Every structure is written in structure tokens, then in C-alpha cells.
Amino acid sequence: MDDIEQTKKLLKKNNQIKILKFMEKVDDTKKKKLADQILKLDFEQVNRLYKNRNAKFVNEKKIEPIKYINKNKLSSKEINEIKQIGDQVIEQGKYAVVTMAGGQGTRLGWKGPKGTFKLEKVGKYIFEILTETLLKAKEEYGKEVYWYIMTSIDNNDKTINFFEKHNYFGYPKEKVKFFKQNTLPLLDFDGNLLVDKNFEIRYASDGNGGVFQALKEDKIIEDMQVHNIQWVYVCGVDNIMANMVDDVLLGLAIKNKMPSASKSVKKAYPEEKVGIFCKKNGKPAIIEYIDMNEKMIYARDDENELLFGESNIVGHLFNIESVKELANYHFKYHCAKKKNPYIDENENEVIPNEPNSYKFEAFIFDGFEYLDDMIILRVNREDEFAPIKNATGNDSPQTAEKIYLQKYKQNIKNK
Ligand code: UTP
Numbered sequence: 031m032d033d034i035e036q037t038k039k040l041l042k043k044n045n046q047i048k049i050l051k052f053m054e055k056v057d058d059t060k061k062k063k064l065a066d067q068i069l070k071l072d073f074e075q076v077n078r079l080y081k082n083r084n085a086k087f088v089n090e091k092k093i094e095p096i097k098y099i100n101k102n103k104l105s106s107k108e109i110n111e112i113k114q115i116g117d118q119v120i121e122q123g124k125y126a127v128v129t130m131a132g133g134q135g136t137r138l139g140w141k142g143p144k145g146t147f148k149l150e151k152v153g154k155y156i157f158e159i160l161t162e163t164l165l166k167a168k169e170e171y172g173k174e175v176y177w178y179i180m181t182s183i184d185n186n187d188k189t190i191n192f193f194e195k196h197n198y199f200g201y202p203k204e205k206v207k208f209f210k211q212n213t214l215p216l217l218d219f220d221g222n223l224l225v226d227k228n229f230e231i232r233y234a235s236d237g238n239g240g241v242f243q244a245l246k247e248d249k250i251i252e253d254m255q256v257h258n259i260q261w262v263y264v265c266g267v268d269n270i271m272a273n274m275v276d277d278v279l280l281g282l283a284i285k286n287k288m289p290s291a292s293k294s295v296k297k298a299y300p301e302e303k304v305g306i307f308c309k310k311n312g313k314p315a316i317i318e319y320i321d322m323n324e325k326m327i328y329a330r331d332d333e334n335e336l337l338f339g340e341s342n343i344v345g346h347l348f349n350i351e352s353v354k355e356l357a358n359y360h361f362k363y364h365c366a367k368k369k370n371p372y373i374d375e376n377e378n379e380v381i382p383n384e385p386n387s388y389k390f391e392a393f394i395f396d397g398f399e400y401l402d403d404m405i406i407l408r409v410n411r412e413d414e415f416a417p418i419k420n421a422t423g424n425d426s427p428q429t430a431e432k433i434y435l436q437k438y439k440q441n442i443k444n445k
Contacts, residue, residue: 116277237391
């Protein structure tokens with residue numbers, strides 16, 4: 031049987047109707063191109079992903095509130111002591127930042143990598159703002175931290191070219207490394223693989239939970255060890271206020287002998303649709319708003335604070351041992367509905383206005399269950415959280431700019 035026939039058989043067996051139709055119609059070069067890809071594809075994985083697309087992960091785990099520390103309530107004596115502990119590690123160059131920039135950013139709808147989006151009122155790109163935060167840390171601690179930026183197959187080259195073009199915004203190039211995360215195929219709602227206008231099967235990054243595996247496979251963990259990195263702060267690309275080098279968070283983790291620490295902000299109101307830190311079966315975890323019942327949503331403690339009120343802002347600190355450990359686990363895949371271009375059966379490109387496909391994603395916080403414990407540090411929303419997710423409305427460039435300018439206008443005026 032030749033490759034084309036074998037491909038058709040495989041497609042039939044796995045119910046890939048759409049590509050099968052292409053295999054009947056298109057010219058030989060395109061047939062060959064598709065066949066080459068199909069024969070390499072792991073259909074067991076594709077079928078498993080589709081079958082589990084609605085899997086629920088809550089099951090019967092015991093869910094309890096998690097303890098947290100409110101940064102505002104620490105006395106200056108405590109702060110000084112904790113800072114000293116954190117400072118030492120940063121000053122000795124044992125601290126690194128990982129920015130997860132492998133997402134598709136479909137909601138923002140920007141044509142390039144999210145970090146290359148320019149905030150018009152601020153007059154800066156997202157990556158530029160993040161770089162400035164790290165440059166400020168250099169001023170404070172006298173040492174540039176190593177910066178590892180996770181990209182995807184879709185945006186890796188564009189991201190690197192952008193940094194090159196802008197001369198790394200003044201950050202020492204030798205301290206910046208890019209690494210690519212793994213991918214998974216995109217599927218339409220009937221389980222068909224998507225094909226793009228170049229007759230390539232469409233893949234997308236495997237979620238921010240893929241960060242640990244990518245750190246291992248791309249030999250970044252090895253690089254960290256060469257540089258004697260002991261602590262790694264992992265955060266998203268889309269929070270322009272991210273305080274990535276925080277000696278208080280670090281000092282707290284070290285002082286309390288914790289393998290990990292995360293930042294939270296106080297939930298704005300009980301019904302807010304955010305992921306909340308909690309404990310599941312005694313281990314740190316995040317509960318999604320959709321999985322919380324009424325009682326949990328409104329429950330309060332003696333000080334009238336929400337019992338489940340610490341929102342996740344995707345800023346997580348891990349010691350290097352935890353990073354190594356987490357890289358050995360296989361995370362489960364969640365399924366998100368996203369807008370992804372494809373070609374229809376007439377080979378016309380379709381750019382959807384509504385979500386049309388499943389993207390399979392591991393979530394970084396699914397790794398928490400493998401950790402013994404975690405410090406949760408509540409920080410001020412207005413100081414550390416201005417996410418850019420949507421093109422307009424909540425969590426958009428407009429809202430983020432407003433928060434940024436409110437905090438920094440004073441400094442800008444003083445310049
Ligand atoms: P989001 O869940 O907001 O996804 O990512 P997104 O892909 O950026 O945006 P939408 O949903 O398509 O609009 C949260 C953080 O995790 C990173 C993102 O870059 C962002 O910093 N991420 C997400 C990855 O690095 N890889 C992924 O596969 C997914």
C-alpha cells in the first residue's frame with residue numbers, strides 16, 4: 031500500500047472526515063504533504079484528547095480554604111527581616127524569571143505575539159514594560175536576573191526578532207534565553223483536525239502547564255543549574271504590573287521552608303469569575319469559579335474576609351528542586367474553545383469570529399498538587415495586577431493602561 035492509501039485508511043479509521051475529503055480532491059503535491067503529516071500523527075493521543083474534552087477534574091476532593099499572608103499587614107520589622115533573606119539570594123544571582131509567552135492571545139486578537147502589543151497611552155510595548163521591571167530590579171539588587179521566555183511554534187521567531195530589533199530594550203542579551211513549549215493538535219467541535227492554507231495540520235501550544243516539561247526538554251533547567259539558580263519565578267506575559275523580582279515573596283518562602291509561593295489579590299467581589307487558591311486533599315490548588323458552590327462563594331471568616339477570596343494572578347515562585355520534580359509529571363489537559371483559522375472544503379481560508387475549535391491545555395496550577403505546600407502572599411491589585419486578555423472591556427489594554435498610569439504617573443511626572 032502506498033503512503034496515500036495508507037493515509038486514507040488511517041483517516042477513515044480515526045474518523046477524520048474533513049482531511050479525508052481533501053485527500054480525494056486536492057492535487058498530488060498537497061496529498062503528499064498531508065500524508066507526510068498524517069503518518070507521523072499520534073492518533074491515539076488525538077482521539078484521547080477529543081474523548082476527554084468535557085472531562086471534569088473536580089471529583090470528590092476535599093476542598094478547604096488556604097492560609098495566606100497579607101503583605102499589607104506585615105510589620106516593617108517583619109518586612110525588613112524577610113527582605114534580607116530574599117535579597118541575599120537575588121544579589122548572589124540565584125534567582126531567575128520565566129515569562130510564559132507561548133499563549134495564542136486569541137481574545138486580544140493582536141496579530142503578533144502578545145508581548146509585542148503596544149499600549150498607546152503608555153507608549154510602550156508589553157515586553158518593553160516587563161523589561162523595565164527587570165531593569166529596575168537590577169538597580170535595586172545590583173544584579174540582572176536571568177530571564178527565560180517561553181514561546182510557541184507560532185510566535186517563537188517573531189518574539190526573538192522583536193527583541194533583537196529593539197536591542198532587548200537595554201537588557202543584557204546574554205541574560206535572556208528563549209525556549210519553545212510543546213504543541214498539541216487543534217480540533218474542530220466534531221473532532222476533525224484543522225488544516226491551514228499551506229496544507230499544514232494546525233497545532234498550538236500545550237498550555238502554560240507545559241512550562242516545566244519545556245524547561246526540561248529545552249535544557250533550560252540544565253542552564254539554570256549551570257548558573258546556580260535556586261529560585262524561579264514563573265509568570266504570564268500579560269500582566270504589565272507583574273512584580274517579578276519580589277524579595278518579600280522569596281524571603282517568605284525561604285523563611286518558612288516552603289518549596290513554592292504564589293501571589294494573590296483579594297477577590298473584587300464574591301461572584302467574580304476568577305480562579306481561587308485553596309487546598310484540595312490537603313495540597314495547594316486552584317478552584318475555578320465554575321466549580322464553586324454558593325456556600326463557598328459567600329463564606330466568610332471571623333474578620334469578614336471571604337474564605338475563598340485569594341485570586342490567582344499567575345505569579346508563582348518555585349525552588350529549583352520543585353521545578354525539576356514538576357518537569358517529570360504528565361499534567362492533564364483541559365479543553366478551551368478558541369478561534370482558529372482553517373481552510374474549508376473548498377480550500378478557502380476561514381477566519382472565525384466565534385470560537386470554532388478545541389485547544390488542549392495543561393494548566394500550571396495543576397502542578398501544585400505535587401508540592402507539599404505553598405505560601406500565598408496577598409498583594410495589592412493596583413500595585414501588581416493589570417492583565418491584558420481581551421481587546422476591549424474588562425482586562426483589556428484600556429483597563430491595564432489605566433492601572434499602570436495611575437501607579438506610575440507620579441514617577442513619570444517626576445522624571
Ligand atoms: P491565557 O490562558 O490567558 O491564554 O494565558 P492566551 O493564549 O494568552 O490567550 P487567549 O485565551 O487565547 O485569549 C495565560 C498566560 O499563559 C501563557 C500566556 O502567554 C499567558 O501569559 N500561555 C498560555 C502559554 O505560555 N502557553 C499556552 O499554551 C497558553
